[in-house]
Amino acid sequence: MSIGPVTRSTVLVLLMLATACGGDGSLSGGGGGAANRPPSFTSPASVSVAENSSGTIYTATATDPDGDALSYSLAGGADQAAFRISSAGALSFVGTPDFEAPGDADGDNVYKVDIRADDGSLSTTLSLSVTVTNGGSDAFRVRRVATGFAAPLFAAPVPDGSGRLFVVQRGGLIRILNPATGAVAAQPFLDVSGIISTSGERGLLGFATAPDFATSGTFYIYMTNGAGTNEVRRFTTLGGDRNRADPASGDVILSIPHPGFDNHNGGWIGFGPDDLLYIASGDGGGAGDPAGNAQNPNVLLGKMLRIDVRSDAFPADDRRDYAIPSGNPYAGSGGAPEVWALGLRNPFRNSFDPESGLLLIGDVGQGAVEEVDLMRPTDGGANFGWNLREGTQAYNGGANSTAFTPPVAEYGHGSGPTQGNTVTGGHVYRGPVEALRGQYIFGDFVNGTIWSIPLSRLVPGQTVPASGFTIRDLRPDAGAIDNVVSFGIDQSNNLYIVDFDGEVFVIEPA
Structure with missing residues (x-):
C-alpha cells in the first residue's frame, strides 16, 4: 500500500523536529537529562x-x-x-x-x-x-604470697598505697600482709577473739574500711558474739597509727538476732559506690529456712541490707547507730527499713564492680544449685526467691513467678568440672592481666574449682548455665588451691585467692 502525500509530509516534519532537538533521528524522545544514580x-x-x-x-x-x-x-x-x-x-x-x-x-x-x-x-x-x-599479653601466673594463716576468710586492701592487705581470720584476728615480701606484721591489726563465738559457721566473718579510712581510721567488722547474735561493729585505729586498731573504740551499730542454729550467718560487708554500707545476712540456718526468714521482709535474716553509717537516726537505740537511705524499698513501711533485697540463703561472699557499680552476690545453695545474683543500683527490693526457688529450680513448690529475680549464673551440685557444692562469690577482674579483664572470677569452696564469665554475659533476667563457664586451671608456684573461701583485691586491682587452709595467692602477669 502506498503512502499518500500528507502522511509523508507528517513523517518528514517529525524527523526534522527530532534533529533540531539534538536527537539522533530516532523517535525515542530526549531533553530530560540522565536519571540520578546512587553512590x-x-x-x-x-x-x-x-x-x-x-x-x-x-x-x-x-x-x-x-x-x-x-x-x-x-x-x-x-x-x-x-x-x-x-x-x-x-x-x-x-x-x-x-x-x-x-x-x-x-x-x-x-x-x-x-x-x-x-x-x-x-x-x-x-x-x-x-x-x-587481642591487644595484650594473655600470660599470667599464680604465686603464693603467704601461708600459715589460721582459717583465713577474707582479704582487703590497706588503703594507703602500700600494696598491703588486711587478712581476716575466722578466730578473731585481722593481720596485715605485705604480698611483695610475704611478711606478716607481728602485731595483729585487731584481736576480737575473746568476744566472739566460733561454733559452727560463726566467727569473725566480714570486714570493710570506711571510704575515708585514710583520714578517719574508721573500719567495720561483721562478727558473731558469744550469745550467737551477728553484729556489725565500728572501730577506729589507735591514734594516728593506721596499722593498729583501738579495741576500746568498738561500737555495735547493728544487731541481727540469729537464734536456734549456728550456720548460714552470711557475713560479707562492703561499701558501695554510693558510700552506703551493704550487709549480707544468712537465712538463720537449718535446712530449707524452716522459719521462712528469707521471704519475710520484716526480719533482717536472708537479706542484703543497706544502711548509712554517716549519721544516726536512732539515737535512743544503742544497737542502731545509722540512718536509713531514702531509696530503700521499705524505708517508709511494709518491712524492715534496712532491707535492700530479700530471698537469699547464705550470701557469704560478694563484691561491687568498681567500673559498672554492679553488686554481684554468691549465694550458697541448699542441695541442688549454687547461684550468682546481680543487682544494679536501681534494683532495690529484688527478691531472689529463696526458700521458694533454688537458682532457677522450684523449692518447696515455689512457682517460677515474675516476682522473683533469677540468678545471672548457676551450677549444679556434683563432682564434675562445672559442678560443686558451695559457691564462693568473686570479683570482676580489673587488674593488669589482659586476658582476664572484664571477667567475673568466682569459685567453689568444696572442690577448689575456679571459673570465669565475661561480665557482658551477666544480664538481669538471663541465667548463664555452667556450660557457659570458662574453667581456670590455676596452678600456683607453691602450695595448692583447694578450698577457695574468698577472693580479694588490692589497690592496684590485683586479684588474690584466699584458701581456707591458710594460704593466700595472687594472679599476676607472667
Whole structure:
C-alpha cells in the first residue's frame, strides 16, 4: 500500500523536529537529562582493630556517578549502638572495646554495623564487620604470697598505697600482709577473739574500711558474739597509727538476732559506690529456712541490707547507730527499713564492680544449685526467691513467678568440672592481666574449682548455665588451691585467692 502525500509530509516534519532537538533521528524522545544514580562504596566491608582502640577505627568511602556530595550515617546492624560516625565517614567506638569482655551482640568480638552513604536523593548501605583483636599479653601466673594463716576468710586492701592487705581470720584476728615480701606484721591489726563465738559457721566473718579510712581510721567488722547474735561493729585505729586498731573504740551499730542454729550467718560487708554500707545476712540456718526468714521482709535474716553509717537516726537505740537511705524499698513501711533485697540463703561472699557499680552476690545453695545474683543500683527490693526457688529450680513448690529475680549464673551440685557444692562469690577482674579483664572470677569452696564469665554475659533476667563457664586451671608456684573461701583485691586491682587452709595467692602477669 502506498503512502499518500500528507502522511509523508507528517513523517518528514517529525524527523526534522527530532534533529533540531539534538536527537539522533530516532523517535525515542530526549531533553530530560540522565536519571540520578546512587553512590557505591569503595571502602572494604570488614576491618580488624586492636582492643582498647579509641578515635577513628575505619573511614567509610564511596563514589557518586553524578559527582554529588556524600554524607554518611549509621543505618542499623546488631551492634549499631556501639558506634558513632561523622558525616565525613569517620567511624569510632562509643566506648573502648575489650577483647576479654566482648560487647557485641553475639559475644564473639565481631561487631556488625550498617553504614549509609547518601547523596541527598539516593543512598547505598554497606554492612560492615569490625573484628576486635587481642591487644595484650594473655600470660599470667599464680604465686603464693603467704601461708600459715589460721582459717583465713577474707582479704582487703590497706588503703594507703602500700600494696598491703588486711587478712581476716575466722578466730578473731585481722593481720596485715605485705604480698611483695610475704611478711606478716607481728602485731595483729585487731584481736576480737575473746568476744566472739566460733561454733559452727560463726566467727569473725566480714570486714570493710570506711571510704575515708585514710583520714578517719574508721573500719567495720561483721562478727558473731558469744550469745550467737551477728553484729556489725565500728572501730577506729589507735591514734594516728593506721596499722593498729583501738579495741576500746568498738561500737555495735547493728544487731541481727540469729537464734536456734549456728550456720548460714552470711557475713560479707562492703561499701558501695554510693558510700552506703551493704550487709549480707544468712537465712538463720537449718535446712530449707524452716522459719521462712528469707521471704519475710520484716526480719533482717536472708537479706542484703543497706544502711548509712554517716549519721544516726536512732539515737535512743544503742544497737542502731545509722540512718536509713531514702531509696530503700521499705524505708517508709511494709518491712524492715534496712532491707535492700530479700530471698537469699547464705550470701557469704560478694563484691561491687568498681567500673559498672554492679553488686554481684554468691549465694550458697541448699542441695541442688549454687547461684550468682546481680543487682544494679536501681534494683532495690529484688527478691531472689529463696526458700521458694533454688537458682532457677522450684523449692518447696515455689512457682517460677515474675516476682522473683533469677540468678545471672548457676551450677549444679556434683563432682564434675562445672559442678560443686558451695559457691564462693568473686570479683570482676580489673587488674593488669589482659586476658582476664572484664571477667567475673568466682569459685567453689568444696572442690577448689575456679571459673570465669565475661561480665557482658551477666544480664538481669538471663541465667548463664555452667556450660557457659570458662574453667581456670590455676596452678600456683607453691602450695595448692583447694578450698577457695574468698577472693580479694588490692589497690592496684590485683586479684588474690584466699584458701581456707591458710594460704593466700595472687594472679599476676607472667
